[in-house]
Amino acid sequence: MxxxxxxxxxxxxxxxxxxxxxxxxxxxxxxxxxxxxxxxxxxxxxxxxxxxxxxxxxxxxxxxxxxxxxxxxxxxxxxFVVDLHSDQSVLEIFAVRRVLEPATSALAAQNAEPEDLAHLHELLGSVDAASDIETLVAHDLDFHRGIASAAGNSYLAGLLESMSSHTVRARIWRGITQEDATGRTIAEHGAILAALEQHDHELARALTLTHIAGVENWLRAAL
Incomplete structure (x- = not known):
């Protein structure tokens, strides 16, 4: 337990x-x-x-x-909890994220401008282990939005943005119930940002896949 x-x-x-x-x-x-x-x-x-x-x-x-x-x-x-647990479509959304977001991070590693990376650093610095759940979820949404913007494909960014509102409840519940969700999220975001700064698109892709798949696996267990 x-x-x-x-x-x-x-x-x-x-x-x-x-x-x-x-x-x-x-x-x-x-x-x-x-x-x-x-x-x-x-x-x-x-x-x-x-x-x-x-x-x-x-x-x-x-x-x-x-x-x-x-x-x-x-x-x-x-x-709130019943709605989350009865809405299996959120699993399908995370499955789509698992396909699209690693590719988005790979593009961002190739195309990110210095100001994009500076913005992501600013977002990462806005949270720490003591942050409340609302702050963590807002950071999570903004960080992934920032990567999508840095990728330089507005259609892809718009597609990911259209899915974000449907995952907020799952993000909140994970932040509350998963042990050290805040620390884990910050560490994984930091590793992805480091890969983007190194312009290592394959590493950025792999780290993002691990990040999204980890949340998806938690959600499957929670549901």
């Missing part, structure tokens, strides 16, 4: 048992992680996931609280 899943189950058990009730505030992260025998990072990821489905309410500067747990609140939030 993934450590994030274990953390989610432990918090769930506290709520089901009545140890945590609607409106209760959770202990500070350090104390709760030690009491539950969890790392602070896995506890933090569990809290993010439970916040998305409206079980927890993270109030910046105040603390983390159990929500009202009203059925209407939970049903509204769960529609």
């Amino acid at each position: 993934a450590v994030t899943d274990e953390a989610i189950l432990k918090i769930k058990a506290m709520i089901v048992s009545g140890e945590l009730r609607p409106g209760d505030r959770l202990e500070p992260e350090k104390e709760l992680s030690e009491r539950l025998g969890l790392s602070r990072s896995s506890l933090r990821e569990a809290v993010k996931a439970l916040e998305v489905i409206r079980v927890l309410d993270v109030r910046r500067g105040d603390g983390t609280y159990v929500t009202s747990l009203e059925p209407t609140l939970l049903l509204e939030a769960m529609s």
